Amino acid sequence: xxxxxxxxxxxxxxxxxxxxxxxxxxxxxxxxxxxxxxxxxxxxxxxxxxxxxxxxxxxxxxxxxxxxxxxxxxxxxxxxxxxxxxxxxxxxxxxxxxxxxxxxxxxxxxxxxxxx
Amino acid sequence: xxxxxxxxxxxxxxxxxxxxxxxxxxxxxxxxxxxxxxxxxxxxxxxxxxxxxxxxxxxxxxxxxxxxxxxxxxxxxxxxxxxxxxxxxxxxxxxxxxxxxxxxxxxxxxxx
Numbered sequence: 001x002x003x004x005x006x007x008x009x010x011x012x013x014x015x016x017x018x019x020x021x022x023x024x025x026x027x028x029x030x031x032x033x034x035x036x037x038x039x040x041x042x043x044x045x046x047x048x049x050x051x052x053x054x055x056x057x058x059x060x061x062x063x064x065x066x067x068x069x070x071x072x073x074x075x076x077x078x079x080x081x082x083x084x085x086x087x088x089x090x091x092x093x094x095x096x097x098x099x100x101x102x103x104x105x106x107x108x109x110x111x112x113x114x115x116x
Numbered sequence: 117x118x119x120x121x122x123x124x125x126x127x128x129x130x131x132x133x134x135x136x137x138x139x140x141x142x143x144x145x146x147x148x149x150x151x152x153x154x155x156x157x158x159x160x161x162x163x164x165x166x167x168x169x170x171x172x173x174x175x176x177x178x179x180x181x182x183x184x185x186x187x188x189x190x191x192x193x194x195x196x197x198x199x200x201x202x203x204x205x206x207x208x209x210x211x212x213x214x215x216x217x218x219x220x221x222x223x224x225x226x227x228x
Contacts, residue, residue, distance in 0.1 A: 043220045104161040
């Protein structure tokens, strides 16, 4: 099956610093990728839809200036958490679908972010 | 907007017992997908249902899509400890470009 790689898997950063998370589709081109946030024992909360070559579409309540998304190529989307605070600590996970959107979503391994 | 509700939130069973999780959408869906997330892992696709009333089986897992395409269920027969994890349904609306909306998930624990 298709593979989506997410890096890093874990990161610890100090308050006020920025963290960049990468999401790569390894064997297919993804014009659209999705970024989710997952709290412990909770469901996946869609944060934004990353569109190659254009601005990301953010869900209501998600600060676009805090969670910067860049989708510079058909195989790479990045999420940058700017000026991180402890409340940003969470599990961030990306997904992409091969071709048409009505297909299965392949998830990256997720990134466990801890802000201290 | 589209909402997908899933019950129960938690389910504890003895190994060998059956398990069912139910998913309901506030709107008609074009398709519904099921995912499994093991503790500490990421969601992994299990199956997609598209047709009204569709039933699909994967070994001990049976997936159903309601006639109205607004609800779905996942049934596991004779659970095993390897079935432990959280099962999510995810529905996509009928309008073009609708995104996948995930249910809250059902966390299954299996006592040996």
